[in-house]
Structure formats: structure tokens, C-alpha cells
Amino acid sequence: MKQVFILFLIVYFPLSICAQNITNDTLKASKYFKKGKELYKNMQFDSAFIFYQKASVIYLNNKLWDNYFYSEAEKANSKSLNYDFESAFEIINKALNFSKKKITEESPAASFLLFHKGKIFHNMNLPDSALKYYEKALKIREKIYKKENRELADSYYYLNKVYFSLGDLEKALFFNTKAINIADKLYEKDNSLIINILNDKGLIELYSMNHRNAEKIFNYTLNLTRKKFGVNSIENIYPLSYLGLVYQD
Secondary structure, three states, X not given: OHHHHHHHHHHHHHHHHHHHHHHHHHHHHHHHHHHHHHHHXXXXXXXXXXXXXXXXXXHHHOOOHHHHHHHHHHHHHHHHHOOOHHHHHHHHHHHHHHHHHHOOOOOHHHHHHHHHHHHHHHHOOOHHHHHHHHHHHHHHHHHHOOOOOHHHXXXXXXXXXXHHHOOOHHHHHHHHHHHHHHHHHHOOOOOHHHHHHHHHHHHXXXXXXXXXXXXXXXXXXXXXXXXXXXXXXXXXXXXXXXXXXXXXX
């Protein structure tokens, strides 16, 4: 009996310590990832990259592949928004190649990588190339997500933007409507995603020569941003600028 107990201690305690270390590491990585998100929202992309990198190292060491590829995609996005497109492509292409060995091609993480490769092309003002990867990501997401989901809303939102830049207002409105239908069910009316989608709808109305419809939308989003962020917030710049375009026309 004593030998069995000793054997139990030999086997159990190393496993217990290992599991505890993984949990602690995961919590630490999650905090790093969250901090990266906060810095990203404040447009501190260099700092965001550093925290995403810290998260990636932990996820990689613990073979938490989905988390790792999400973090790598955010790293690439941070480089892209700092106009370091060469580094952004290096990160995203390496992650995409590695992901083929570690996750299925129709997983959320795989779609996230494809989506962010599209965003790099979008930031480079190459809408045709962006569209290719946005559509690949959307195909996966529409299979995975049967209910309202933020990533699916993001796909529709960015497809709306890319079709607008291509001058296809009909398709832009189609995806804009799909994006707002999901976002309305997920968030409060003053959520930033909803405001962005509505501003895009206003631009579609403006370029479709529906100036009064555009005016109503931009006045509505301006009211939302003023109430949420304050009268002097930088968030008011977009609806104010768009209203200027309406009245200029």
C-alpha cells in the first residue's frame, strides 16, 4: 500500500504542477492579449505589438494553437496599421503556413488569419486582393457561426467597405445591412461597431445621391458619439466630416 501511495505521489504531483503552470501561463497570456487590445484601440500599435508578442510566446510554448494564431494575426495587424507591410506579411504568411500543421482549415483561428491577411491588403489600398481573403474567411465563418457572432459581423462590415471602395454600391449596401443586422442584436446602439456601420451606410446613401437619407444617418451617429464620448471628442470628426460632404453637394 505504501508503494502504491509513493507511486501515486511520483505520478500525480508532477502532473499537478504542470497543469498549474499551464493555467498560470494562460492567465498571464490572456492579460497580455487584453492589454494589446487596449493599446490597439488607443492607436498605440507599437506597444500593442509588444504585448501580443508576449502572449504569442506563452501560447506557443503551451501549444495553445487557436490562441496562438489569433495573437499572431493581431501582431500582423499592428504592423500593418503602422504601415510596416513587409513585416505584417511575414508574420501572417508564416502563421498561415504553420497553421496548416496545427489546426483545421475550417476553424475560427484559420478564418481569423485569412481575414487579417485581407486587412493588410485593404490597408495597402489593394481592394481586389483584400476581397479574395475576406471572401475565404467569410466562407468559413458562415459555416461555423449559425447565430449572431462578432467575427461574422466583422466579415460583412469589411466586405461592405471593400465593395464601397470598388464602387459597387449595391453589394456594399447588401453587406452593410447584413453587418448591422448582427451588430444590432449583439450590442447597444452606441457601440463603436454599430456607429461605424451606420456611417458607412450614410456614405453609401450619399454616393447613391440620396442626400437626405445620408444627412439623417450622419446626424444620428453624431448624436450618438457626442453623448457617448463628449462634444469635443475626436470620435465626432467622422460624422461631422460626412455631414460637410452632404451639404457641400
